[in-house]
Amino acid sequence: xxxxxxxxxxxxxxxxxxxxxxxxxxxxxxxxxxxxxxxxxxxxxxxxxxxxxxxxxxxxxxxxxxxxxxxxxxxxxxxxxxxxxxxxxxxxxxxxxxxxxxxxxxxxxxxxxxxxxxxxxxxxxxxxxxxxxxxxxxxxxxxxxxxxxxxxxxxxxxxxxxxxxxxxxxxxxxxxxxxxxxxxxxxxxxxxxxxxxxxxxxxxxxxxxxxxxx
Amino acid sequence: xxxxxxxxxxxxxxxxxxxxxxxxxxxxxxxxxxxxxxxxxxxxxxxxxxxxxxxxxxxxxxxxxxxxxxxxxxxxxxxxxxxxxxxxxxxxxxxxxxxxxxxxxxxxxxxxxxxxxxxxxxxxxxxxxxxxxxxxxxxxxxxxxxxxxxxxxxxxxxxxxxxxxxxxxxxxxxxxxxxxxxxxxxxxxxxxxxxxxxxxxxxxxxxxxxxxxxxxxxxxxxxxxxxxxxxxxxxxxxxxxxxxxxxxxxxxxxxxxxxxxxxxxxxxxxxxxxxxxxxxxxxxxxxxxxxxxxxxxxxxxxxxxxxxxxxxxxxxxxxxxxxxxxxxxxxxxxxxxxxxxxxxxxxxxxxxxxxxxxxxxxxxxxxxxxxxxxxxxxxxxxxxxxxxxxxxxxxxxxxxxxxxxxxxxxxxxxxxxxxxxxxxxxxxxxxxxxxxxxxxxxxxxxxxxxxxxxxxxxxxxxxxxxxxxxxxxxxxxxxxxxxxxxxxxxxxxxxxxxxxxxxxxxxxxxxxxx
Numbered sequence: 001x002x003x004x005x006x007x008x009x010x011x012x013x014x015x016x017x018x019x020x021x022x023x024x025x026x027x028x029x030x031x032x033x034x035x036x037x038x039x040x041x042x043x044x045x046x047x048x049x050x051x052x053x054x055x056x057x058x059x060x061x062x063x064x065x066x067x068x069x070x071x072x073x074x075x076x077x078x079x080x081x082x083x084x085x086x087x088x089x090x091x092x093x094x095x096x097x098x099x100x101x102x103x104x105x106x107x108x109x110x111x112x113x114x115x116x117x118x119x120x121x122x123x124x125x126x127x128x129x130x131x132x133x134x135x136x137x138x139x140x141x142x143x144x145x146x147x148x149x150x151x152x153x154x155x156x157x158x159x160x161x162x163x164x165x166x167x168x169x170x171x172x173x174x175x176x177x178x179x180x181x182x183x184x185x186x187x188x189x190x191x192x193x194x195x196x197x198x199x200x201x202x203x204x205x206x207x208x209x210x211x212x213x214x
Numbered sequence: 215x216x217x218x219x220x221x222x223x224x225x226x227x228x229x230x231x232x233x234x235x236x237x238x239x240x241x242x243x244x245x246x247x248x249x250x251x252x253x254x255x256x257x258x259x260x261x262x263x264x265x266x267x268x269x270x271x272x273x274x275x276x277x278x279x280x281x282x283x284x285x286x287x288x289x290x291x292x293x294x295x296x297x298x299x300x301x302x303x304x305x306x307x308x309x310x311x312x313x314x315x316x317x318x319x320x321x322x323x324x325x326x327x328x329x330x331x332x333x334x335x336x337x338x339x340x341x342x343x344x345x346x347x348x349x350x351x352x353x354x355x356x357x358x359x360x361x362x363x364x365x366x367x368x369x370x371x372x373x374x375x376x377x378x379x380x381x382x383x384x385x386x387x388x389x390x391x392x393x394x395x396x397x398x399x400x401x402x403x404x405x406x407x408x409x410x411x412x413x414x415x416x417x418x419x420x421x422x423x424x425x426x427x428x429x430x431x432x433x434x435x436x437x438x439x440x441x442x443x444x445x446x447x448x449x450x451x452x453x454x455x456x457x458x459x460x461x462x463x464x465x466x467x468x469x470x471x472x473x474x475x476x477x478x479x480x481x482x483x484x485x486x487x488x489x490x491x492x493x494x495x496x497x498x499x500x501x502x503x504x505x506x507x508x509x510x511x512x513x514x515x516x517x518x519x520x521x522x523x524x525x526x527x528x529x530x531x532x533x534x535x536x537x538x539x540x541x542x543x544x545x546x547x548x549x550x551x552x553x554x555x556x557x558x559x560x561x562x563x564x565x566x567x568x569x570x571x572x573x574x575x576x577x578x579x580x581x582x583x584x585x586x587x588x589x590x591x592x593x594x595x596x597x598x599x600x601x602x603x604x605x606x607x608x609x610x611x612x613x614x615x616x617x618x619x620x621x622x623x624x625x626x627x628x629x630x631x632x633x634x635x636x637x638x639x640x641x642x643x644x645x646x647x648x649x650x651x652x653x654x655x656x657x658x659x660x661x662x663x664x665x666x667x668x669x670x671x672x673x674x675x676x677x678x679x680x681x682x683x684x685x686x687x688x689x690x691x692x693x694x695x696x697x698x699x700x701x702x703x704x705x706x707x708x709x710x711x712x713x714x715x716x717x718x719x720x721x722x723x724x725x726x727x728x
Contacts, residue, residue, distance in 0.1 A: 017701070051683035054690045054709075056702055070705050082676040083683055086712060 013064030016181060020069045021087045023116070024097035025108040026076030029131040032162035033097060034073045037172055042163050049075040052083055059169075059176060067176040088116055093125040093175050098146075100130045100159065101138040106146060113153055125178050127156035129171055134161045258292030265371045276348065276377070346396045346410050350382035362389035362413065379410035392417040405431065448570065455529045455571045459561075461498050462528055463544040465491070466559035495561070499531040510535035512565055527564035529571070534564040542568065595657050602650045606643065613639045670724065677720045684713045 022030040031049050035041050038057045053073040060066050072087040074080065088094055094116055098109040109128060116126055128150045130141065143159055150157035156174055160167040255264045259278045264270040352361075358369040361383035369375040374387030380400055394417055395407030402420045417423070495501075504524055509516050515535055517524050524533045543557040563571075616636045687710045694702040 019705075051679065051686045054687070054702075054706060056699075068701075070702070079675065080679055083679055086709075086716060 013062075013066055014181075015066045015068060016176075016179070017068045017070060018092040018176070018179060019072070019087075019090065020093045020095065020175070021072045021074060021084075021091040022095050022097060023074060023084060023088065023109075023112045024076055025099070025102070025105040026078075028076065028097045028099040028102070028105050029162050030076060030095075030097045031073050033095070033129065033131060033160060033168060033171075034071055036162040036165055036168045038071070040165070042165075048077060049073060049080075051075055051080060052087055057172070059173060061173070061176055065181065067179070069172065069176075085119065088120045088124075091120065091124060092179065093127070094120065095127045095129055095171070095175070096155075097129045097131050098141070099132050100141050100143075100146075101132055101135050103140045106130075106141050106149075110149065113155065117153075123180070125156070125175055126153075127158065127171060127175050128153075130157075130159040131162060133159050133166055134163045258289050269371075269375060272376070345398070346379050346400050346408060347398055348377070348382075350400060351377045352382050352384045354384065358384050360384070360386040360389055362386070362415075365389055376411060378413035378416055380412050380416035383413065385413050389413060394420055452570045455567050458498055458529050459542070459544070459571060462495065462561055463558055465494050465498070466544050466561075495528055496531075499529065501526045501531045502533045504533060507533040510538055512538040525562050527567055528561040529563050529567040532564060538565045539563060540565070540568060542571075592657060592660055595653055595660075599650065599653045599657070602646050602653065606646050606650065609639060609643055609646070613643055673720055673724050677717060677724070680713055680717045680720065684710065684717065687713060 022034060024030050026048065031046055031053065032042060034053075034055055035043065035046075038055045052075065055071045055073060056068060057071065058066060058068045072091070074084050074087060096109045096112045096116070098105040113126060113128070116124060128146065130143070130146050146159075147157050156171075156178060158167045158171040158174070160171055162168060255267065255270060256262060257264065257270060257273055257278075259274075262273065264273060352358075354369075354375065358375065359365075360367045360369060360373070361378075362385055365386060367373045367386045369384055369386055376385050376387060376390035377383070378385055378390055379396055380394070380402070382400075390411055390413050392412050392414060393409045394412045395403055395405075396410045396412075397403035397407045400410075404421075507517070507524065510522075511532060512534055515522055515537075517533075517535065522535050525536060525539050526532070527534055527539060539562050541560040542563045544559050544561060545557055613636070616632075616639060620632060620636060687706055691703055691706045691710065694706060
């Protein structure tokens with residue numbers, strides 16, 4: 001435990017770093033979700049992502065638990081499909097996004113979930129997000145159907161809207177809560193946390209090392 | 215010369231005056247501060263007073279660049295005068311320095327004068343047969359300011375005084391430092407012009423400035439000429455060898471007879487066909503003596519008695535090894551065709567002769583053209599596609615304008631012809647669109663490459679994606695390190711390493727495919 005986290009300088013407590021990957025069909029709103037989560041912005045005309053974009057966001061779960069997400073927002077286009085394995089391979093959590101107005105996007109999401117369950121870390125936390133609830137008039141996928149699937153597959157499920165910010169923060173917060181924080185062993189896949197321990201802590205008073213080096 | 219050496223004291227400050235003498239060949243630019251000792255500084259040719267030696271140097275370069283023989287004496291006299299002037303002034307200094315300096319001055323003046331005498335005026339004239347015109351130069355006055363916008367420095371000893379060779383205006387030193395090529399009329403001539411001092415405005419307004427393509431000079435003619443020489447030689451050689459090949463073919467076609475020599479009793483009749491052939495082959499080209507060759511002239515390997523034996527090329531007669539030679543079938547009708555039909559026999563030919571003989575056969579102009587014309591279907595389609603695209607790109611804005619015009623000028627002289635023209639353009643556009651569509655569909659429907667090619671293409675695309683991502687991540691790293699997000703940099707660097715590993719893996723896979 002003590003190895004897998006470090007004391008946060010400002011807020012006393014434990015800082016956890018998680019690698020999160022976003023997957024899903026093209027144009028379902030992966031980047032918009034992240035943008036809403038990280039910068040609380042929304043862009044009506046967003047260009048399609050190239051490769052995989054990197055963003056980070058820190059959230060405070062409670063007074064002494066802080067979670068930092070290192071988010072890899074992958075491109076949904078077929079061309080970049082080969083990049084995804086690189087990023088989900090050692091991810092701690094994944095958000096698979098579909099578009100509630102596009103029936104095909106849920107199928108794609110399902111195939112992503114299957115791939116993750118087969119190829120990714122067995123302990124990975126997967127969340128299914130049905131995006132674009134602001135367009136509920138054009139809904140093509142019923143909430144119940146998706147929820148039933150998510151329940152069967154053991155996924156977190158949220159219907160979100162990056163445009164109205166509905167459920168976006170809830171989605172990420174519940175992922176953070178679902179992470180097995182207490183069971184994280186020192187050799188867990190928390191990359192970076194181990195290294196952070198070795199960093200120089202400027203708040204620490206210098207230790208009394210007044211013996212010579214010979 | 216002796217009078218010069220009598221002129222004793224010479225200070226180290228006489229160096230600038232030597233620099234003046236070295237006008238055309240090499241110029242030193244030393245700033246001479248002690249102007250009091252050189253009050254008599256004037257041009258030896260036109261007697262114009264100068265403020266500094268540097269200016270005198272430039273003045274001589276600019277106005278008397280084409281110094282001819284008769285002026286040489288004038289300069290020499292001036293040098294002597296200057297020497298004595300300085301000498302007189304320095305004679306007031308300490309006797310110790312005087313002694314030291316006298317020896318230096320002797321050496322110096324001798325070398326200077328001998329150098330100057332050596333100066334071949336003819337050569338100088340050849341080097342600079344003409345100079346850029348100075349007719350347009352701004353006349354110098356007492357209170358000149360630098361013409362560069364925002365400079366306004368007084369043109370004096372400190373800031374210098376320069377004419378831009380192109381516009382002729384006066385500038386201070388720092389605003390007239392650029393060089394551009396000008397012809398005699400002081401116009402920009404990037405090819406044959408002389409390098410001249412120019413101001414920033416002229417430099418930047420010249421043609422081709424900031425033009426990334428620069429000045430274009432075609433060397434095609436020279437290349438064609440140079441290539442022609444080599445080609446002709448190769449052609450001649452090829453023809454010669456081809457003649458020999460023809461002879462050989464005829465030789466093989468006719469039943470071999472013993473070589474009729476002048477004195478049959480001296481040459482014993484050759485017993486076998488092989489031997490007789492060999493003799494007649496040698497009558498076409500003389501064979502190189504075996505004993506004189508130890509290494510193959512083409513590959514350099516040494517010959518042996520059992521391995522790597524010696525062979526003779528039947529076309530050039532050289533001794534070559536097995537590897538560097540090959541058998542060529544002889545053909546009566548068309549000797550230079552490599553076909554096996556109507557072959558009357560084979561002869562050993564070295565690699566070099568083979569390429570020389572068959573080179574023009576292999577790459578005849580016609581076949582070359584055919585080769586060029588044999589473009590893959592997709593290329594032809596794509597060319598068509600781009601053509602149509604250009605046509606669309608050209609007509610679309612025109613059509614748009616037409617529409618705007620027709621809409622705006624609702625009442626004013628709208629003729630039937632206008633409408634007709636617009637309709638025609640529209641039809642044309644629509645046709646082009648349809649064609650574009652059909653061609654792109656055709657390209658899409660082209661048969662896919664075979665499996666291995668497909669796989670290769672897939673991996674190639676993956677590599678491209680990975681490289682793209684690598685660039686992206688590098689960008690993120692820069693951004694993160696700018697913002698001092700050390701944790702992020704660490705994560706990103708790890709990701710970068712992973713990407714690199716992946717790229718190498720894919721590249722290796724590609725290598726295996728090849």
